Amino acid sequence: MRAHAAGTVVFTAFLVLVLGLAVQGAFQTRARIADTFNREADVQRAQIDLQEMLRLQIDEENFLRGFVLTRDPFYIQQYAIAASQWVAKETAVHDELVTEHLDRALQMLDQYDQVQNRWREEIALPLISHPHSGVLTLDKKSKAFIDYEAQTAEAVRGALVGTSETLARSTQDQINRTSYVRAFWLLVFGLLAILFNAYQSRLTRQLEEERMITGVLQQAFRSEHVPLPGCEVGSTYLSATSRLRVGGDVFDVFRLSEEKALLLVADVSGKGVDAAVLTAFVRFSVRSIALRDGDPATILAEFNQTFAKTVDNPSLFITMIVGILDCTSGSFTYASAGHDSAYVRHASHVEALPVTGPLLGVMEAAYGTKFATLSPGDTIVLATDGLTEARSRDGELLGERGAMDWIASGPAGAQALADYLNECVRRRSGNRPSDDLALLVVRRESESGGEHA
Amino acid sequence: MRSVMRAALCALLAVLCTAAAPACRIQASRTVVLYGIGDDPGVFLWDSRFRLRGYHAASFDEAQALLPHALLVGPGTRAVVLSCYANFVQPKYRLFPDDAVDVRILAGALRGRTGWVLGGDARVLRRR
Structure with missing residues (x-):
């Protein structure tokens, strides 16, 4: 069960991881x-x-030509x-x-800049100072300048177009790659x-x-009691593994004769289904021994031997109380x-029944038998250690007194x-x-049938 | 027999040469209009096809030094093609070479002058 849960967690974690990677990859690609x-x-x-620069360059020349022909200062402003x-x-x-690291194109642009500045110094400024020197000079020298500038601008444009094409290809590649990755x-x-x-x-x-x-096991291992003459029997079972409703604790009420009944409460070490399997063994073994021999000490001793021979697990042990109740007396x-x-709850006090021997399944031992007498209205309470070891939320045990x-x-x-x-x-x-x-x-009913305290 | 073989060899060589030699875009004797393909539509008329080539391959200062050997022809001037050298000029920042075309000016102030222009600057006049 735990392995299944771990498998599910690992699988889910892996799915989440894969999904996370896919989402992260999508964001990175985006x-x-x-x-x-943006670069493109x-x-x-x-x-x-760059196109604008060429247009402005021709504008400069045209405004200069306009000034030389008309001497109108408007053209100088323009x-x-x-x-x-x-x-x-x-x-x-x-x-x-510079951003795109196009060094060669940068060189060309610098040349373009230098030539344009020279045009301004060698042609534009002298003509602004002496417009009479004529349009012909302007035209011939200017054409040489413009031809050269056009060449350098063309080189810069070529580099930019090349970069643009590279970026477009890169974008297309990324989109293709994204499609494949997706x-x-x-x-x-x-x-x-x-x-x-x-x-x-x-x-x-x-x-x-x-x-x-x-479900089948629960049916098989459930502790049940039978009605006893002159006695009222009550029972309850509380499992620490609440979903299973079976465990290592067991009780049994078994009629040995018209008057006598076997009462049994035992606690098998361990919890859940594994322990529940042993409880069936406990119940039926004790019943069969009790049918042969009515002495509780003998029942425990015989069961101890059977248990040691049957269950080959030194870490397993059992605590058990076995009693024979004469419902009449x-x-x-x-x-x-x-x-x-x-x-045993008497009318005036509660009596704790002492232990008469060691745990079962630990060693061979002799067990003592003790007696208690139930007056009408008295009640036997047999419980497992889930009662005395009931812990509060702070972890404090209830104890015998509690x-x-x-x-x-x-x-x-x-x-x-x-x-x-x-x-x-x-x-x-x-x-x-x-x-x-x-x-x-088990409560011995009072002769009058009245209720105790 | 020998003379036949020699003639055949010459014919083969002639065919090979014709096939290998690049062809000019404009044939001799065609009338053209001069119009610059750059930002300035004026056209330089050079006194030598080598200076034409030098101008397009030169640095700015070298190009300036060559300018006295050129005349500026106004855009739209008519001329007739005298001869042509295919792919003779390789402009500095262009991928493909251009022809050097020998022309005689037919109109304007420079009428009768001959000189070399870039093939791209000479447009064949369409017959109506």
Whole structure:
């Protein structure tokens, strides 16, 4: 069961991890593509700026020609504006070339800049100072300048176009790669989901089978009591593994004859189904021994030998109290193998029944037999250590004294007292008992039929 | 027999040479209009095809030094093609070479002058 849960957790964690990786990859790719798009946009803007530079350069020349022909200072103003705009565009293109590390194109742009400045110094400024020198000079020298500038600008444009194409290819590659990666992750995730689903189905099937088996076992191992003449019998069972409702604690009421009944409460070390399997063995072994020999000490001693020969596990042991109750006389003969949660509630006080021998399954030993007498209205309470070891939320054990107080203050009826003690344990442990609890309560009915305290 | 073989060899060589030699875009005797393909539509008319080639391969200062050997022809000037050298000029920042075209100016202030222009600057006049 624990292995199944671990498998599910690991599978789920793996699915989450794969999903996380896929999402992270998608975000990274998106960021990369966005970055490439931005770069491409910047490069295209630089190309437009370069075109603008060429237009502004021709504007400068045209405004200068206009001034030479008309001597109108308006053209000089326009010339100055075009020149300053040219410088601004040149700076923008320069920055973009630096960003993209286009060194060769940067060199060309610098040459373009130098030639344009020389044109301004060697042609524009002299003509502004002496416009009479004529348009012909302007035209011939200017053409040489413009031809050269066009060449360098063409080189810069070629580099920018090349970069733009590279970035476009890179974007396309990234998009293609993203598609492949996405398809891959989709495939992986789909396969994992299918596997997970198959695993879950198998797990559910196994759980269903286990639940069925547990149900059958619960039926087989459930402790039950039979009615006894002149006595009221009550019982309750509280499992620490609440879903199973079986455990290592067991009680049994078995009629040996018309008057006599075997009372048994035992606690097998361990919990859950493994311990429950042993409880069946305990019940039926003790019953068969008790049918042959009515002495509780002998029953324990014989069972101890049988247990040692049958169960080859030195870590397993059992505490048990076995008693023979004569329902007519009220005499109760018992023997206790390390089982200290046994009490008789008399009208005035609660008596703890002492242990008469060691645990079963530890060593060969002799057990003593003791007697108690139940007056009408008196009640035997046989419990497992889930009662005295009921822990509070702070971890404090109830102890024998606390158990006796609960018994003394409990209701008179046998079943009512069993339910009361069960409820006390539940409440004390905050509904999370740390150990199984089996309770067998037998009350000798009072002759008048009245209720005790 | 020998003379036949020699003739055949010459014919083969002629065919090979014709096939290998790049062809000019404009044939001799065609009338063209001069129009610059750069930002300035004026066209330089060079006194030597080598200076034409040098101008397009030169640095800026070298190009300036060559300018006295060129005349500036206004855009739209008509000329007739005298001869042509295919792929003779390799402009500095262009991928493909261009022809060097020998022209005689047919109109304008420079009428009658001959000189070399870039193939791309000479446009064949369409017959109507």
